[in-house]
Amino acid sequence: MDSVSPIDWNAVAADLAPIECLADRASLRAKSRDFFWYSPVLNEKLKGVSAELVVCPANEAELIRTLAYCHERRIPVTPRGGGTGNYGQAMPLRGGIVLDLLKLDRFLWLKDGVARVEAGLKLIDLERHSLPQGWELRFHPSTRRTATIGGFIAGGSGGVGSVQFGGLRARGNVLGLRLVTMEAEPQALELRGEEVMPAVHAYGTNGVIVELEMPLARSWPWREIIVSFPDIGGAAAFGNALCEADGIVRKLVTVCDWQSAQYFRPLLSHLKSGQAIALCVVADPSLEAFETLSTAMGGTIVFQRDAAEADDIPPLYEFTWNHTTLWALKADRSITYLQCLFDGPDYLDKIARAVATFGVETPMHLEFTRLNGRVAAFGLQLVRYRNEARLYEIIHWLEANGCPVADPHTYILEDGGMKTVDEAQLAFKRRTDPLGLLNPGKMKAWSPACS
Amino acid sequence: MDSVSPIDWNAVAADLAPIECLADRASLRAKSRDFFWYSPVLNEKLKGVSAELVVCPANEAELIRTLAYCHERRIPVTPRGGGTGNYGQAMPLRGGIVLDLLKLDRFLWLKDGVARVEAGLKLIDLERHSLPQGWELRFHPSTRRTATIGGFIAGGSGGVGSVQFGGLRARGNVLGLRLVTMEAEPQALELRGEEVMPAVHAYGTNGVIVELEMPLARSWPWREIIVSFPDIGGAAAFGNALCEADGIVRKLVTVCDWQSAQYFRPLLSHLKSGQAIALCVVADPSLEAFETLSTAMGGTIVFQRDAAEADDIPPLYEFTWNHTTLWALKADRSITYLQCLFDGPDYLDKIARAVATFGVETPMHLEFTRLNGRVAAFGLQLVRYRNEARLYEIIHWLEANGCPVADPHTYILEDGGMKTVDEAQLAFKRRTDPLGLLNPGKMKAWSPACS
Ligand SMILES: Cc1cc2nc3c(=O)[nH]c(=O)nc-3n(C[C@H](O)[C@H](O)[C@H](O)COP(=O)(O)OP(=O)(O)OC[C@H]3O[C@@H](n4cnc5c(N)ncnc54)[C@H](O)[C@@H]3O)c2cc1C
Numbered sequence: 035m036d037s038v039s040p041i042d043w044n045a046v047a048a049d050l051a052p053i054e055c056l057a058d059r060a061s062l063r064a065k066s067r068d069f070f071w072y073s074p075v076l077n078e079k080l081k082g083v084s085a086e087l088v089v090c091p092a093n094e095a096e097l098i099r100t101l102a103y104c105h106e107r108r109i110p111v112t113p114r115g116g117g118t119g120n121y122g123q124a125m126p127l128r129g130g131i132v133l134d135l136l137k138l139d140r141f142l143w144l145k146d147g148v149a150r151v152e153a154g155l156k157l158i159d160l161e162r163h164s165l166p167q168g169w170e171l172r173f174h175p176s177t178r179r180t181a182t183i184g185g186f187i188a189g190g191s192g193g194v195g196s197v198q199f200g201g202l203r204a205r206g207n208v209l210g211l212r213l214v215t216m217e218a219e220p221q222a223l224e225l226r227g228e229e230v231m232p233a234v235h236a237y238g239t240n241g242v243i244v245e246l247e248m249p250l251a252r253s254w255p256w257r258e259i260i261v262s263f264p265d266i267g268g269a270a271a272f273g274n275a276l277c278e279a280d281g282i283v284r285k286l287v288t289v290c291d292w293q294s295a296q297y298f299r300p301l302l303s304h305l306k307s308g309q310a311i312a313l314c315v316v317a318d319p320s321l322e323a324f325e326t327l328s329t330a331m332g333g334t335i336v337f338q339r340d341a342a343e344a345d346d347i348p349p350l351y352e353f354t355w356n357h358t359t360l361w362a363l364k365a366d367r368s369i370t371y372l373q374c375l376f377d378g379p380d381y382l383d384k385i386a387r388a389v390a391t392f393g394v395e396t397p398m399h400l401e402f403t404r405l406n407g408r409v410a411a412f413g414l415q416l417v418r419y420r421n422e423a424r425l426y427e428i429i430h431w432l433e434a435n436g437c438p439v440a441d442p443h444t445y446i447l448e449d450g451g452m453k454t455v456d457e458a459q460l461a462f463k464r465r466t467d468p469l470g471l472l473n474p475g476k477m478k479a480w481s482p483a484c485s
Numbered sequence: 486m487d488s489v490s491p492i493d494w495n496a497v498a499a500d501l502a503p504i505e506c507l508a509d510r511a512s513l514r515a516k517s518r519d520f521f522w523y524s525p526v527l528n529e530k531l532k533g534v535s536a537e538l539v540v541c542p543a544n545e546a547e548l549i550r551t552l553a554y555c556h557e558r559r560i561p562v563t564p565r566g567g568g569t570g571n572y573g574q575a576m577p578l579r580g581g582i583v584l585d586l587l588k589l590d591r592f593l594w595l596k597d598g599v600a601r602v603e604a605g606l607k608l609i610d611l612e613r614h615s616l617p618q619g620w621e622l623r624f625h626p627s628t629r630r631t632a633t634i635g636g637f638i639a640g641g642s643g644g645v646g647s648v649q650f651g652g653l654r655a656r657g658n659v660l661g662l663r664l665v666t667m668e669a670e671p672q673a674l675e676l677r678g679e680e681v682m683p684a685v686h687a688y689g690t691n692g693v694i695v696e697l698e699m700p701l702a703r704s705w706p707w708r709e710i711i712v713s714f715p716d717i718g719g720a721a722a723f724g725n726a727l728c729e730a731d732g733i734v735r736k737l738v739t740v741c742d743w744q745s746a747q748y749f750r751p752l753l754s755h756l757k758s759g760q761a762i763a764l765c766v767v768a769d770p771s772l773e774a775f776e777t778l779s780t781a782m783g784g785t786i787v788f789q790r791d792a793a794e795a796d797d798i799p800p801l802y803e804f805t806w807n808h809t810t811l812w813a814l815k816a817d818r819s820i821t822y823l824q825c826l827f828d829g830p831d832y833l834d835k836i837a838r839a840v841a842t843f844g845v846e847t848p849m850h851l852e853f854t855r856l857n858g859r860v861a862a863f864g865l866q867l868v869r870y871r872n873e874a875r876l877y878e879i880i881h882w883l884e885a886n887g888c889p890v891a892d893p894h895t896y897i898l899e900d901g902g903m904k905t906v907d908e909a910q911l912a913f914k915r916r917t918d919p920l921g922l923l924n925p926g927k928m929k930a931w932s933p934a935c936s
């Protein structure tokens with residue numbers, strides 16, 4: 035599978051008609067790239083990657099026709115939603131076809147807090163349908179305005195709301211999905227419950243997700259608040275206390291030291307130079323208790339707004355999760371980032387030790403979350419990048435100090451979060467993509483011999 | 486204050502007219518008692534307690550008139566809601582007047598998830614107003630159908646829903662209250678935020694609550710489920726796993742061994758004799774994940790129903806919290822119970838040790854809860870009562886083994902849960918009830934010298 039035999043891409047497009055195909059240079063470039071350039075390591079490795087053709091099926095039938103055609107001709111196919119992945123997940127390493135799923139964007143139904151939608155539906159459009167009925171996503175990546183639900187399930191992990199509901203891997207957060215296999219006669223499989231797991235965070239290597247059944251959350255009237263603290267220790271302690279306050283309903287608890295907050299240009303007029311901040315989204319009825327807690331812990335509220343209010347400052351969540359890094363990158367292209375987990379009864383100590391050890395080299399950024407019923411924090415530290423060796427020195431220090439790293443500098447599925455081969459995922463791929471044509475090069479455990 | 490000078494109660498009733506007063510024997514008895522007889526210790530001590538007059542103010546003005554009148558004549562006043570307390574909280578130890586608050590039952594307003602109500606409103610009626618608007622109580626005692634919101638705040642602690650929102654003491658679960666003081670000119674005080682705390686769980690000793698501002702929760706379509714397990718260890722492990730499953734929305738997780746479940750008469754045809762059970766209330770969209778988890782952990786679902794479905798089996802929550810004891814007492818009046826906390830990283834071990842030590846003498850009953858962001862369980866074990874000495878032997882064993890007991894065999898505020906004097910509560914009483922006329926005999930720290 036390492037090279038693709040010469041193919042006449044105009045003929046492919048003609049064969050696939052009336053399915054929309056794009057072959058112009060601009061489309062090929064735009065649809066072959068994601069936010070891989072967050073990582074200097076990936077930037078170096080992936081900058082030349084390009085598809086030969088972008089195919090945009092409008093429904094499942096067109097999708098099946100496309101996959102059957104590609105299977106017959108052994109053409110690699112890389113599914114793509116909004117293209118906001120930031121480890122090159124959606125980049126076609128072996129060329130071939132990028133399968134643009136944005137036209138599969140129907141909102142199918144909503145009943146008793148469960149939504150059935152097509153995979154290419156943007157998260158913001160999903161909520162445009164559900165919010166008027168009183169339901170919202172349990173959690174969403176900070177790319178809510180651009181990412182698709184299929185791309186989130188296949189390439190993401192958690193986000194705004196995970197402080198209440200955990201992440202995609204927590205039991206019960208994806209109820210079912212419909213997936214099309216890469217075979218001579220592609221099958222549409224309906225998976226439910228635990229069966230969905232092999233396809234969650236699999237980078238589309240073991241099937242193309244066409245529909246999703248997502249459990250939603252009752253929507254609340256939310257408020258956005260920023261609290262300022264003299265130092266990162268105080269802000270982190272507040273983040274923890276807020277998560278431990280069972281009576282305060284919260285959707286987002288992000289903590290940044292000044293080193294990372296200084297890049298939040300649209301917020302700067304509200305921030306106190308040199309101070310750490312907590313960016314929070316809290317339910318309206320919890321506002322008073324929130325204020326009391328923040329004052330008691332030495333914080334000062336410097337910004338407050340109804341989450342629904344529109345003005346020239348973007349939604350607060352667009353300064354959190356992987357957006358934090360984006361603000362820094364806008365100002366300084368030499369910056370990159372890490373993803374680690376601060377967990378366990380001493381997780382605040384672990385944070386303090388990381389801060390003490392690396393100081394301004396890794397501006398601190400924490401996302402509080404719920405993990406197996408406990409409070410924990412993801413570290414999405416910025417890194418003032420020197421070179422790859424130093425980057426891995428920091429990673430190794432973190433791992434040696436009890437903070438597992440989900441390496442964002444690799445496009446290899448197993449090297450990112452899980453570290454070990456996911457046997458269920460691999461077994462599932464044997465069944466759904468026996469020729470290894472789906473997003474090839476991403477699943478390390480896979481080799482042609484697997485089939 | 487230890488004795489009340491002879492008073493002509495007919496004259497008092499005449500003076501208070503047109504405020505409704507009850508002086509007939511049946512009313513006096515009914516309104517002077519609560520569920521104190523749960524405890525053989527309290528039953529012995531309190532069975533003779535009676536008020537001389539029941540006064541039923543219909544609004545705040547009538548209440549103020551009543552309190553001013555009683556203050557002038559030094560008449561003890563014991564506030565009363567539904568009378569479902571089970572430590573004699575609402576029993577007039579020094580006689581005098583029982584202040585029946587059931588007529589203060591207006592639902593004032595509901596806005597953005599916050600309800601303002603009068604204190605005598607029954608919980609079921611509060612939700613009758615809020616549910617059609619999509620909101621429900623964050624948690625309620627299992628006496629939802631009979632208790633008042635004021636009685637819950639003044640005499641309760643937590644209940645169905647605490648597994649999600651913690652208890653009344655968790656910051657943010659009571660937003661504000663209006664309270665009338667016991668002075669020559671009774672004042673109506675508006676307390677907000679932390680200020681409410683001295684009046685929460687104070688047994689009405691430091692003011693009469695007239696209005697409450699309660700933060701609600703978004704309502705869900707709920708399902709009631711009972712899962713059967715071979716033994717209590719398996720059921721408790723399941724309870725814990727369910728609480729750690731961040732993606733499963735749950736409102737109630739109760740675990741009973743067969744020794745306590747055998748008394749659930751209306752459920753018996755569904756239960757497997759000899760097995761432990763978990764009684765759960767779970768959101769509809771979480772049902773599949775719940776089923777998978779229970780099967781994976783060796784459980785069998787033996788009962789399932791929409792929480793809204795009415796049939797001859799009472800709501801599942803009426804087998805939980807302090808209702809569990811009630812079912813046992815219906816069958817065997819010699820049974821009583823305990824209230825302890827199983828907390829900390831080894832809380833399941835503590836439960837196992839208590840089971841191993843006391844066996845069938847203390848049939849196990851667990852209520853899972855959230856406490857400062859963690860999962861924990863209250864033990865509301867039944868006790869096959871032998872005598873007071875043995876009861877306190879068990880209590881001391883529990884405390885010595887790291888399981889603090891909130892003694893339900895005392896009507897003394899401080900001896901119940903908190904153990905130490907709550908200085909804020911005492912200070913507040915000095916201000917709101919300088920003569921010590923409100924529910925006298927309940928607050929140990931109080932003595933006339935305090936005033
Ligand atoms: C600024 C920024 C902020 C971010 N914040 C977060 C965050 O908070 N949380 C988080 O988890 N991630 C975050 N990410 C990563 C990324 O945005 C999310 O994973 C996002 O949900 C991806 O959605 P997408 O539609 O853009 O997917 P894409 O990038 O298009 O695809 C992601 C992966 O899924 C595969 N895929 C896409 N659609 C399908 C399908 N229908 N069937 C099978 N496979 C498919 C692709 O092949 C690719 O491997 C962030 C990224 C950026 C750049």
Ligand SMILES: Cc1cc2nc3c(=O)[nH]c(=O)nc-3n(C[C@H](O)[C@H](O)[C@H](O)COP(=O)(O)OP(=O)(O)OC[C@H]3O[C@@H](n4cnc5c(N)ncnc54)[C@H](O)[C@@H]3O)c2cc1C
Binds near residue numbers: 586604645688
């Ligand atoms: C079967 C059963 C199950 C129970 N389950 C639970 C449970 O799940 N959780 C729980 O916390 N408790 C529970 N309890 C205890 C009790 O039901 C609750 O505390 C309940 O909320 C009390 O409400 P009530 O209106 O009956 O109050 P009452 O019993 O009338 O009064 C309780 C206390 O509050 C005072 N009081 C009442 N109204 C006011 C007011 N307006 N202002 C000032 N003081 C006032 C009274 O003087 C008394 O001290 C249970 C009891 C029983 C018998």
